[in-house]
Amino acid sequence: MNADTTASSSPPASGRISFLGCGSMNEAVLAGLLAAGTPAGNVTATVRRPERAEELRRRYPGLTVLAENEDPEANSKAVAGASVAVLGVKPAGITALCRSISPALGQETVVVSVAAAVTIAAMQAALPAGQPLVRSMPNTPLKVGRGAVGLSRGGGVTDAQLEAAAAVFAGAGKVVFVPEEQLDAVSAISGSGPAYAFYLAEAMAAAGTELGLDADLALTLARETVAGAGLMLAREDADPAALRKAVTSPNGTTERAIAAFDAAVLPAIIAAGARAAAARAAEISRELS
Incomplete structure (x- = not known):
């Protein structure tokens, strides 16, 4: 197999x-x-x-x-x-x-x-x-x-x-x-993962509104951007780090945004969420047994 x-x-x-x-x-x-x-x-x-x-x-x-x-x-x-x-x-x-x-x-x-x-x-x-x-x-x-x-x-x-x-x-x-012992991790990444992407789109739309965009326009931009990025990731052998770097020009606007995310330890926040999801799956297994 x-x-x-x-x-x-x-x-x-x-x-x-x-x-x-x-x-x-x-x-x-x-x-x-x-x-x-x-x-x-x-x-x-x-x-x-x-x-x-x-x-x-x-x-x-x-x-x-x-x-x-x-x-x-x-x-x-x-x-x-x-x-x-x-x-x-x-x-x-x-x-x-x-x-x-x-x-x-x-x-x-x-x-x-x-x-x-x-x-x-x-x-x-x-x-x-x-x-x-x-x-x-x-x-x-x-x-x-x-x-x-x-x-x-x-x-x-x-x-x-x-x-x-x-x-x-x-x-x-x-x-x-x-x-089977890895299924809780699978659940934390792909099972719950679509909600993480939707959550990101929500946050992007809210940020656009805060910057002065019309709410409907901000939502459209966030929705289409997340969906389009997902299609790029769906290509064979797509590397998220390489795709991110291709958009991140030195000393440009995207680099400044990524620096702000890093300062807020966003990767650690996402990892903490995944750990919480996996831990909850394990808790439910114990409760059901």
Whole structure:
């Protein structure tokens, strides 16, 4: 198994794919999967409310969506015969969901969890012995084909089964394989990371307003600048330090701004935030276990 795989080198996922729970993260994975070419007719999703089911059917024509409030067996029906089952309910409900679907799972169905902080051991204890299990940490840019996903395999998961799990995500972003003990760090950088970029755009817009720009204009400039910089970073082998230096002329305006950031120890502030996010993920794991 290679260290990572990318959307451009992976075919659409094959077999039937089930999404149990379809909140913001599981819908991001679902949207990326469909955008990558997997037919909607090969996918089943479950939600609680009929209204949400109808919303998803309208948004993704051909998708089968079952509502638990109408059919208490919706989750079991969705996983029956599935090649991959993606569990996207809240962390507190993951082990209960594992127990409830266990009788309906096929021996070869690869169970993939997108729930933060719930350990492989906790899920394996609630699943049939030997059930292939992969824990993931995706992020919301999967919706636009630029996601980042960390995958960790449970005991006994074959390379082929791990590839099947990766194929669910690979059409919409970069997939990396890491040991489970590194998933909290992955969560701190890429899972929470989109919020950091949005936070930066907010701060830039506020700074523009403070400098006298119209608020809407400042927001437009901040939004387009962060989005454009992201596209430059998305190029193969892009180096953020090199890109920054290319914009930073000696004794120019950008150099003065970077000096102010350094004086405020901005890199240390960002590192402290990432450490806090990783520590909170570890806390949640302990609370759930």
